[in-house]
Amino acid sequence: MQLSDARSAYETFSAKASDIVRQLSLAGIATIWLFRVGPDKAPVIDQSLLRGALFIFLALLFDLLQYLAGTVIWFLYFRHKERHGTSETEEFVAPEKLTWPTWILFYLKSTMMFVAYAVYIIPFVARKFIV
Numbered sequence: 001m002q003l004s005d006a007r008s009a010y011e012t013f014s015a016k017a018s019d020i021v022r023q024l025s026l027a028g029i030a031t032i033w034l035f036r037v038g039p040d041k042a043p044v045i046d047q048s049l050l051r052g053a054l055f056i057f058l059a060l061l062f063d064l065l066q067y068l069a070g071t072v073i074w075f076l077y078f079r080h081k082e083r084h085g086t087s088e089t090e091e092f093v094a095p096e097k098l099t100w101p102t103w104i105l106f107y108l109k110s111t112m113m114f115v116a117y118a119v120y121i122i123p124f125v126a127r128k129f130i131v
Helices: 003-034 047-083 096-130
Strands: none
Touching: 003 047, 003 096, 047 096
């Protein structure tokens, strides 16, 4: 195995995890919508589902921030290298610190989604079908 293989593996898994977070966000929103009660003009949503919705919102916000931060960081680094005469084909190693903000946001969004489901949505749905 080469270092590039390890990098490819974590990039593949983090991209797939990001896709799953987005899919779970949509599923969570659909679940909240499904279990609303009351008339269409003034539906009432259970408090635990509203709290779950807050964590879903935060997960989506961190998802957006992760990609915005990555875009800005890598663009600025690209411009920095370009201004210092780095050619298109020149090999170099980027500083590890460049990836820290996006990894922090990745873990934050994943944690927010985990909390939304584990603490709020799954217990709510379980109470609806088990009790």
